[in-house]
Amino acid sequence: MDLDALDRAILGALLEDGRQSQVDLAERIPLSATAIARRIRALEEKDVIEGYQARLNRHALGLGMTVVVQISLKSQNEDLLKAFEEAITLAPSVVSCHLMSGEDDYFVTVLARDLDDFERIHKEELSRLPGVARLKSSFALREVASRPLPASCLLPARK
Template identity: 75%
Template sequence: MSPPSLDALDRAILTALLADGRQSQVELADHVPLSSTAIARRIRTLEERGVISGYQAQISRAALGLTMMAIVQVSLKSQNEELLAAFEKAAAAAPSIISCHMMSGEDDYIIVVLARDLADFERIHKEQLSRLPGVARLRSSFVLREVVSRPLPLSSLER
């Protein structure tokens, strides 16, 4: 399936929403040469086409005491469909996992986990990660500093 085509006005709306997703259509009209009604119509169309898949607040992990991020490489005992499905369902239900990616190469999955500190990560490792179905090996690395974190690079909106 090919990606939906976006014209310059769609890209301008998306760029403005990436900068501040809480802007009203009236505020967006200051950045995009359309009326607020036309902007609302375009946003609705972008949502219906799946270009805009949702909205969320950016909450400071540090403000909640979640100062540790770990990248966990996971190797499974098997690659059979039932085990993969069971692993993915369990990973999606684990509250400390913020993302899980099936990989090519040496590891089967890469998981990102948030924790308060090393003791909290140890608890998460024991209570959640090691109990995931079919795990043969877990290798954890700890993020020292986040350099870049963005929902989507603005360059992806360029032609």
């Protein structure tokens, strides 16, 4: 989808604060609140805006451990991949999962309260996933950067 400068400005403002009202946006962007509302609705309908959510402080919720888990499956059988992917979406501790090229099949990020909690997640959630042959875990020491999307995603595509 081609985005014009006004769409990009709206999206950039929403990335900064998704709770801004259309009136607040109209003070920053040279459009009326009604025109901004129309554009936001169009961006939602075209799935450029997938939804809105609160960003919660995981440490305040007791989730002080971030674990990156590399998972290798027993085979690359299409049915097994599908079964794994359906199951991983139901694992409550998993915050992201990516199908990878290279040595490991999946790259999974998990949030845990502490090492004991991760041991439980490892035994009860991850190792029980369909077709798992190997789990290799790495523990994040600290988070350096985190954002839903970088503002650079709003730059016009180079031709």
